[in-house]
Amino acid sequence: MSLRLSTLILPYLRWHEGGRSTWTRAEELGFHAGYTYDHLSWRTFRDGPWFGAVPTLTAAAAATGRMRLGTMVTSPNFRHPVTLAKELISLDDVSGGRITLGIGAGGTGFDATVLGQEPWSPRERADRLAEFVPLLDRLLTEDSVSSGGEFYSAHEARNLPGCVQRPRLPFAVAATGPRGLRLTARYGQAWVTTGDPSLFESGTPEQSVAALRGQIDKLGAACAELGRDVAEVDKILLTGFTPDRQRPLESVEAFVDFAGRHRDLGFTEIVLHWPIPDSDFAADEKVFEKIATEAPGLLA
Template identity: 85%
Template sequence: MSLRLSTVILPYRRWHEGARAAWVRAEQLGFHTAYTYDHLSWRSFRDGPWFGAIPTLTAAAAATDRLRLGTLVTSPNFRHPVTLAKELISLDDVSGGRITLGVGAGGTGFDATALGQEPWTPRERADRFAEFVSLLDRLLTEDAVSYEGRFYSAHEARNIPGCVQRPRLPFAVAATGPRGLRLAARYGQAWVTTGDPKLYENGTPEQSVAALRGQIDKLAEACETAGRDVAGLDKVLLTGFTPDRNRPLASLDAFVDFAGRHQELGFTEIVIHWPIPDSDFAADEKVFERIAMEALAQLD
């Protein structure tokens, strides 16, 4: 399968002060998908402007024609499957069937306590994530759903007419642990990873490649258990969190080398962050655009 190149556009700018232009430019540059983070705030951007993912993607859908759109990633931290399903069906309709839902268990950052709850333990996050994904799958594929679970409930929740994409819009499941990988194998059309977080500070690119190879091997085991061919599952690498950090965006050659090594591992999609000056995602915009337009031709 040919490698696809996508981008993440963080929602930190007002729509008419640069944000709209970025989404339109992403389509012009030929990116496969443009994603955004689904957070209430995020790390170093916490004390500055930050806009909601679903309204941003709705506006982006109206401003573009071909570009796929999605979240990287939505989590149970402040979402409920019933209301989220209604918003996703509406977004899929507005976009003409161009939406991918990136979904993960969530972490312990700002989102985890914004609604006033205590942070969940890793076990509770995993438990909630499993119930969240399974219920969301039903809500997006059935006209009416009633369900009573440990964490979530739905009472005759109506979701007519359903998604434009059938049987539902695709899930890209972010996971590295065994339970999450089983969810990816069962419900995912794609699997997402950022690498091994333990290697971010002091690891080497070689160690990162080895760790990613191990993750893909475990994904293959989960798929085999689920009776599924792992080759049928897209494998997405969200860059910027491996020991390489943003060095692959330093030049076209650097990116081609990075992308080639990860394509050999089996990745089918690489996602790079839209440059943001004076941030962890700072990069030369001219180099970024050259990568978008020229890199894939060198990897065929």
């Protein structure tokens, strides 16, 4: 099974002071895709520079020509399907059909309260995502949509000319619970996971692999319920949140070992955070670039 290697570039650099060159360098290194977080602020970066995902991806689309681009991930925390659909159609056009929408239920961080609301419970987030994704699917595939929901509505929303990618741009759904996995099985072209968060602090790599195997098994069961082959769904691991989060970037050999174990589980794409000095994503940039250029051949 082939394994694609992608990167995630946090939007904290001014475009003309390192932002543009990072995205063009990612393409030069041969990454399959470049993603960015769709947050309004995030964790330790909250009090520093942070730019919007859609404008950043639009600029990246103009600066690159081959690499796929996308969010990882967008959530209903501050998005509405109608306005998001219009932005995605525009972004897919500018990029020439290179956009993937990573989408999930969101969390309890800054985005959850920035509009003045109380944080939603896990069930409320799941309820909203269950309404958000089907409506967004319609908005990206139909010329005009009217729909009334509990959380999201559309009245004669016009979406011409639609996506460059047909019938629409792909969804990569981030999910580990049963409802999210059912959404993935029904609407997703890909599935995203960061592993089991309960293992982040004190788990072992072996426990993490077992947990990921369990998640893939549950995705398979959700697909089977709909009569869908789970092999049709790409499986994306966003690294940096498993117990061995730093080790894969220590050397090419360490990464190949890590990636090989996860490829054997069924993953088709691994995403590495672009190194950021003095952060949770600090790494040796020379080793990172060697991994980008050498590891794909070793994993073929």
